[in-house]
Amino acid sequence: MKVLVAVKRVIDPYVKIRVKSDHSGVETQNIKMAMNPFDEIAVEEALRLREKNWATEVVVVSIGGENSQETLRHALALGADRAILIRTQDSLESLNIAKILKKIIDDEKPDLVLMGKQAIDGDNNQTPQMLASLLNWPQAMYASKIEASGDHLQVTREIDGGLETISVHLPAVVSTDLRLNEPRYASLPNIMKAKKKPLENLELDSLGLSLKKHVEVLKVTEPDARSAGVKVESVAELLNKLQHEAKVL
Amino acid sequence: MSTLVLVEHDNQTLHPSTRNVLAAALELGGEPTLLVIGHQCKAVAEQAATLAGAHAVWCIDKPCYEHPLAEQISDLVLSFAHSFKAILVPASTFGKNIAPRVAAQLDVSQVSDVSKIIDKDTFEHPIYAGNAIETVRVLDPIKVLTIRVTAFNPVTTNQASCCIEQIDKEIIAKNSQFVKHELSKSERPDLGSAKIVVSGGRGLQSAEKFKLIEELADVLGAAVGASRAAVDAGFVPNDYQVGQTGRIVAPMLYIAVGISGAVQHLAGMKDSKIIVAINKDEDAPIFQIADYGLVGDLFELVPQLIAQLKNR
Numbered sequence: 001m002k003v004l005v006a007v008k009r010v011i012d013p014y015v016k017i018r019v020k021s022d023h024s025g026v027e028t029q030n031i032k033m034a035m036n037p038f039d040e041i042a043v044e045e046a047l048r049l050r051e052k053n054w055a056t057e058v059v060v061v062s063i064g065g066e067n068s069q070e071t072l073r074h075a076l077a078l079g080a081d082r083a084i085l086i087r088t089q090d091s092l093e094s095l096n097i098a099k100i101l102k103k104i105i106d107d108e109k110p111d112l113v114l115m116g117k118q119a120i121d122g123d124n125n126q127t128p129q130m131l132a133s134l135l136n137w138p139q140a141m142y143a144s145k146i147e148a149s150g151d152h153l154q155v156t157r158e159i160d161g162g163l164e165t166i167s168v169h170l171p172a173v174v175s176t177d178l179r180l181n182e183p184r185y186a187s188l189p190n191i192m193k194a195k196k197k198p199l200e201n202l203e204l205d206s207l208g209l210s211l212k213k214h215v216e217v218l219k220v221t222e223p224d225a226r227s228a229g230v231k232v233e234s235v236a237e238l239l240n241k242l243q244h245e246a247k248v249l
Numbered sequence: 250m251s252t253l254v255l256v257e258h259d260n261q262t263l264h265p266s267t268r269n270v271l272a273a274a275l276e277l278g279g280e281p282t283l284l285v286i287g288h289q290c291k292a293v294a295e296q297a298a299t300l301a302g303a304h305a306v307w308c309i310d311k312p313c314y315e316h317p318l319a320e321q322i323s324d325l326v327l328s329f330a331h332s333f334k335a336i337l338v339p340a341s342t343f344g345k346n347i348a349p350r351v352a353a354q355l356d357v358s359q360v361s362d363v364s365k366i367i368d369k370d371t372f373e374h375p376i377y378a379g380n381a382i383e384t385v386r387v388l389d390p391i392k393v394l395t396i397r398v399t400a401f402n403p404v405t406t407n408q409a410s411c412c413i414e415q416i417d418k419e420i421i422a423k424n425s426q427f428v429k430h431e432l433s434k435s436e437r438p439d440l441g442s443a444k445i446v447v448s449g450g451r452g453l454q455s456a457e458k459f460k461l462i463e464e465l466a467d468v469l470g471a472a473v474g475a476s477r478a479a480v481d482a483g484f485v486p487n488d489y490q491v492g493q494t495g496r497i498v499a500p501m502l503y504i505a506v507g508i509s510g511a512v513q514h515l516a517g518m519k520d521s522k523i524i525v526a527i528n529k530d531e532d533a534p535i536f537q538i539a540d541y542g543l544v545g546d547l548f549e550l551v552p553q554l555i556a557q558l559k560n561r
Contacts, residue, residue, distance in 0.1 A: 013512075013513070017381065019381050094349065095352065095356075095357075098353060120377070120493065121376065121377055122361075123376050123377070124359075124361045125361055126359055126361060127349075129346065130349045130350070130359075133349070133350040133352075133353035137424070138318075138320060138425035139319055139346075139425075140425070141345075142342060142346075144487070158487055158488070159342045159343070159488070160342045160441070160488060160496065161433060161488060162431050162486065163431040163432075163488075164316075164429070165427075165428040166318065166426060167426045168424060169423075169425065172425075177494070179480075214357060214358035214387065214388055214389050215358045215385050215387055215388065216385065217383060217384070217385055218371070219383075220376070220382070221381065221384070222380075222381065222382070223382050226524075227538075228536060228538065229539055229541055230540075230541060231536070231541075231544060232542065235550055238525065238543055238554070239554070239557055239561075242541070246522075246523045246541075248445075248501045248502040248523050249502070
């Protein structure tokens with residue numbers, strides 16, 4: 001079985017972001033970047049499926065600028081077999097990302113596509129569902145457990161009230177939730193080995209897709225600031241304030 | 250302008266989020282149609298029809314929709330979609346699973362977690378774990394939106410029931426199948442709509458000691474939440490998690506106990522009206538947003554709090 005994993009380069013989750021003063025977006029110059037945490041979980045799961053001899057090849061794909069190569073090299077160092085970068089300078093909306101991925105999938109013909117449930121920058125939680133839709137494949141979103149047997153996957157999904165288990169026939173798109181697994185670290189020898197693994201660069205323009213703009217970003221602003229309140233000395237004082245000042249009890 | 254609202258429910262009761270999504274639909278203007286898909290869900294359709302502002306209810310009641318899958322719901326929605334200018338679903342795991350699938354089938358964009366409707370094409374929504382707000386204009390003819398439930402005041406008034414139309418349409422998912430549910434059983438209010446939420450973090454130390462949080466919640470009639478650290482440590486199930494990757498809550502009162510206040514957690518609760526933090530570390534980031542902070546050992550303070558609340 002061939003597994004394709006889509007990964008995204010995002011601002012490191014521990015960085016406190018700054019909104020640009022012209023409200024055009026968020027400051028990304030000289031900011032620490034990392035692989036989207038949900039995508040690391042997707043890579044890890046693909047590697048585990050290969051270790052169980054279910055998956056035979058793990059291909060990682062990213063869409064972005066030159067430096068998305070670092071994200072792909074990181075995935076290769078973790079154990080992915082090869083990587084594809086679709087180069088573009090534009091920041092793309094979910095639907096267009098799904099269309100690009102569909103094009104790659106039409107060529108690569110994987111049996112399973114694994115993706116993070118959302119990227120921690122846009123917080124959209126859309127691309128995997130859109131991709132499944134465009135491919136007309138079944139989807140299993142927010143996976144916290146994946147059991148593969150033959151051409152079926154049994155996926156336990158995190159839903160608001162608890163868990164739901166569904167069975168999907170391959171090929172399918174699965175998105176990962178945080179509790180699916182604990183991603184491994186890349187060892188130094190594997191980082192060295194990853195430099196020799198194949199990384200194919202494709203220009204977005206060469207794919208022959210006609211992508212149209214569906215959304216216009218008008219501005220990005222800071223949320224209303226919430227300031228620190230007061231420290232109280234005792235439980236009695238806290239209760240008194242909640243009752244008489246905040247009037248919430 | 251005609252709007253389709255997808256109703257979340259469990260075949261017996263309407264999920265409270267429907268009231269907030271309907272409010273958002275009414276803000277968009279026009280006459281909302283509420284779509285109920287399920288099995289033996291007549292009661293849900295009847296409840297939906299009495300919500301003030303509902304124009305019509307469409308009910309698709311078939312055994313195959315007892316536990317509907319994304320593939321089935323999106324195909325059903327798609328079959329009506331072209332009659333509408335907007336399709337609204339709650340930004341819950343239910344809604345988020347479906348909306349993008351519908352949007353892609355329609356070749357239109359989808360806006361996630363809409364927190365403000367500026368006009369029929371322009372919306373605000375949070376990005377970067379709520380650390381920035383993006384204003385977007387949708388250029389497509391049909392808007393597919395997931396609604397951040399806590400950002401819209403629910404419709405709480407009723408009307409004389411509007412028309413309920415039964416629709417006979419069967420869609421069987423070919424390549425996916427429901428297997429089972431394991432739902433957390435709780436007598437407490439739902440986390441997403443509770444007026445008071447008491448959350449515990451790593452500071453609780455164990456699942457056994459986390460019961461202290463539940464005891465405090467019960468005295469207050471509150472829902473119980475947790476930080477990711479508490480969930481990962483196995484103190485509580487994952488559906489208790491409040492944060493960027495868990496539930497988004499905005500209660501009247503949020504009490505964070507033994508939670509440091511990581512960005513990820515704040516994303517899920519910083520729109521609460523009043524925030525109380527109880528933590529032994531006076532430099533914990535949670536104190537930077539708490540209206541009332543109490544520094545000290547939670548194992549001394551929480552039992553005191555419970556005792557004093559009981560004596561009120």
